[in-house]
Amino acid sequence: MMREFEIERQFNIKIESIKANKGVYYLNTNKGERCLKKINYGPQKLLFVCGAKEHLIKNGFDKVDRYFLNIDGYPYALVNEDLYTLSMWLKGRECDFHKIDEVKLAANTLAKLHIASKGYDPPENSKLKSDLGRWPGLMKKRLKALDKMKEMARKKNNKSDFDLLYIKSVEFYKELAKEASKVLMTSDYERLCEIAEKEKILCHHDFTYHNIIIDDNDEVNIIDFDYCKREIRAFDISNFMIKVLKRVDWDIQFAKEIIDSYNEVSPLEDSEYKVLLAYLQFPQRYWRLANRYYYNEVTWGANTFAKKIQGIIDEQEKYLNFLKEFKSLYNLD
Structure with a gap:
């Protein structure tokens, strides 16, 4: 398990509760509900993904899980050589492919x-x-x-x-x-x-x-x-x-x-x-x-x-x- 205080420190949040959910973590924080995700690739690729989302938002497509930046302005927390991203917890239902x-x-x-x-x-x-x-x-x-x-x-x-x-x-x-x-x-x-x-x-x-x-x-x-x-x-x-x-x-x-x-x-x-x-x-x-x-x-x-x-x-x-x-x-x- 990641060291929670490191996540809190690097993203400047206070975690009130944490729950594993389908490969990610649901966080209830002092700043609202968040999605914490461990990334299995390096920072260069993550910067490409983050840049892609920012580009979409800039062009009017803002319905994405935008990353929060850490205290140094990067879209991740580095904990024991693992990368974690933090985004808004988006409420809704998964698309039903039968409908x-x-x-x-x-x-x-x-x-x-x-x-x-x-x-x-x-x-x-x-x-x-x-x-x-x-x-x-x-x-x-x-x-x-x-x-x-x-x-x-x-x-x-x-x-x-x-x-x-x-x-x-x-x-x-x-x-x-x-x-x-x-x-x-x-x-x-x-x-x-x-x-x-x-x-x-x-x-x-x-x-x-x-x-x-x-x-x-x-x-x-x-x-x-x-x-x-x-x-x-x-x-x-x-x-x-x-x-x-x-x-x-x-x-x-x-x-x-x-x-x-x-x-x-x-x-x-x-x-x-x-x-x-x-x-x-x-x-x-x-x-x-x-x-x-x-x-x-x-x-x-x-x-x-x-x-x-x-x-x-x-x-x-x-x-x-x-x-x-x-x-x-x-x-x-």
């Missing part, structure tokens, strides 16, 4: 965030995070990784349920990855990256239900910018769509409403739909799950892994049907 109205509200807000992010120059001493231009290479690398993990599974003497399911299903996902890679290579991806570089656009990169907080007035707050970076907006949109669609049986209506709500604020170019399709087709969830399993990235039990991969496999028919409908709806055949 179309809340999903539309979130898509609308994402477009506003992207507009406000334009022109972000990171502060000095910060580390610029960017994924611009990386995706063709990443797709090829992850396609190779699917093969490598297949070999790892095959060489095991005592194969787990996960290994057996992976061996049986991997070819299907390799084909999807190849197709996604081909679609991206024949799209306007590079030109869109050049535009994003020139316009200095930011993506949230983790735009999901627990980072979208809706208050009692239906105002949307966006929190946890830890993964934000320079990126084309199609990445954020597709990532958000996948997180919603997997919960609603790949219902094309939800996809259409997300895009329509985004377009109300900031219309997508025709060429962006092909890039969206490439991201939607790439089996990112399947690759990430296998990667976590074969490289021990998380400590879930064997049953959890088997259940998760089975869940992804069970979606195949609905997922393929969705891709077909998406291509037809946006004339991508």
Whole structure:
């Protein structure tokens, strides 16, 4: 546990009570309710994230978990070589991805965030995070990784349920990855990256239900910018769509409403739909799950892994049907 008096001293507050809450700490202080969070990256990246939030606020997008500065003007407290940030405790409910109205509200807000992010120059001493231009290479690398993990599974003497399911299903996902890679290579991806570089656009990169907080007035707050970076907006949109669609049986209506709500604020170019399709087709969830399993990235039990991969496999028919409908709806055949 962090030394509370150090937090108090560096942020010039008095903590009246403290409670762990979903990976952060809820603090009741003499200056109001606060959110304390331990950061697992260095000060340079944190300055990039802090600068991003300040840039959004300056451009009129103030519904973010803004950092409080410490007594020396930095957005963190340093305690036993650990970094902690302090922000306002934002009250509200997490966005419900099963409710179309809340999903539309979130898509609308994402477009506003992207507009406000334009022109972000990171502060000095910060580390610029960017994924611009990386995706063709990443797709090829992850396609190779699917093969490598297949070999790892095959060489095991005592194969787990996960290994057996992976061996049986991997070819299907390799084909999807190849197709996604081909679609991206024949799209306007590079030109869109050049535009994003020139316009200095930011993506949230983790735009999901627990980072979208809706208050009692239906105002949307966006929190946890830890993964934000320079990126084309199609990445954020597709990532958000996948997180919603997997919960609603790949219902094309939800996809259409997300895009329509985004377009109300900031219309997508025709060429962006092909890039969206490439991201939607790439089996990112399947690759990430296998990667976590074969490289021990998380400590879930064997049953959890088997259940998760089975869940992804069970979606195949609905997922393929969705891709077909998406291509037809946006004339991508």
